[in-house]
Amino acid sequence: MESPRGAALLLATLFSVLLATALGQEGCRCQNNRRTVECVQVGSTCRCKSYGSNVTVDCATLTSKCLLMKAEVQGTKTGRRSKPQTAYVDNDGIYNPDCDSKGNFKAKQCNGTTTCWCVNSAGVRRTEKSDSDITCNEVVRTSWIIMEMKHDDRNSPLDQATLERNIGDSLYQRYKLDPKHISVMYENPYITIELRQNASAKSFADVDIADVAYYFEKDVKEDPVIQDSTLNVMVAGEPLKFRDAVIYYVDEKPPEFSMKRLTPGVIAVIVVVVLAIVAAILVLVFTRRKRGKYEKAEIKELNEIPRERNS
Structure with missing residues (x-):
């Protein structure tokens, strides 16, 4: 017992x-x-x-951009180089996305009414906004993200090799993105960070470049998602501050935008430019015609001079 x-x-x-x-x-x-x-x-x-x-996330890695956007919207409600022709900026900004069970963006997104559109794997609209009958057959992967920004004014340019190396190291340390997906270019004061990761190059353990770009964007805007720390890129013993960040997205398939996507202001500018070109062409044509008539009249008068002398 x-x-x-x-x-x-x-x-x-x-x-x-x-x-x-x-x-x-x-x-x-x-x-x-x-x-x-x-x-x-x-x-x-x-x-x-x-x-x-109700999606469970693993806190040892980055949370998907779709879930972060959804959490941010819910929280708000309650509380230098040439670009590829297919590169485009996210003009719609944050919205309340529809995510799948893994936290990824669904191909079709809607604003809660009858307006819907198709998005890429970064959640950026790649078609015109349409009605609820729009068909989005697949989530097209964003395989190339270009992030352009400036650094704060300095008395002298930064060392290019040191800057590129330190930014790459910081992205790896903070977001755990494999350095093979990162390239950095510097032309004082412009900094370009390129993230490349097609479907075949992404392993199961890799973080997605779309998630990294969103985390980076929030860090630059001083609204970090990661707790208790901030993005800290040190160059020459000083922290580097980024500003005026613009992000371009390049998908594995070109976007499906048309002239409908242009704002009335942009369309008005295009119309004015076209009219100016047409007017210039018309002026050129009439000028040549008048010049041709003048030259013919001048030749005719010259031919009549000998006759006058012989009379």
Whole structure:
């Protein structure tokens, strides 16, 4: 028969285990995503639900852009080089996206009414806005992202090799993006960061360049998603500050925009330019005609001069 002292010790041990488990679950904190709830420690990994959805995220890596945008919208409601011709900027900005069970963007997005459109894997619109009957057969992958920005004014240009190396290292350390997907170019004061990652080059363990670009954009705007730290690129012993960031997206297939995408102002400018060109052509044609008539009249008068002399 077990002694009362032994039974008490067993109960105390069991209570300690249960208490430690409960404290471990409650104390879990998602370092890579500050917009999470209901965090639970599973082994060495913290798993939480992304705010605004029921999708569970692994806090050891980046959260998908789709879930981050959805969490941000829900939170808001409650609280130098030539570009490829197919590169385009996200003119629509943040919206409340429709994500699949893995947190990725669904091919078709709608604004909650009857207006819908197709997006790429970065959630950026790649078609005209249409009605709910629009067909989006696939999520076209964004395989190339170009991020252009400036650094703050300095007395002297930065060392190009050092700058490019330090930015690449910072993106790897902060976002865990393999350096093979990163290239950096510098032409004082412009900095261009290119992220390239097609479907065949992305391994299962790789973070997606669309997610990295979104995290980077939030860091530049000083609204970081990662908790307790900020993007810190050191050059010549000083932190480098970025500004005026513009992000271009290049998909594996060209976007399907048409003239309907242009704003009335842009269309008006195009019309004015076309009319100016037509007017210039008409002026040139009439000028040549008048010049031709003048030259013919001049030749005719010259031919009549000998006749006048002989008369």
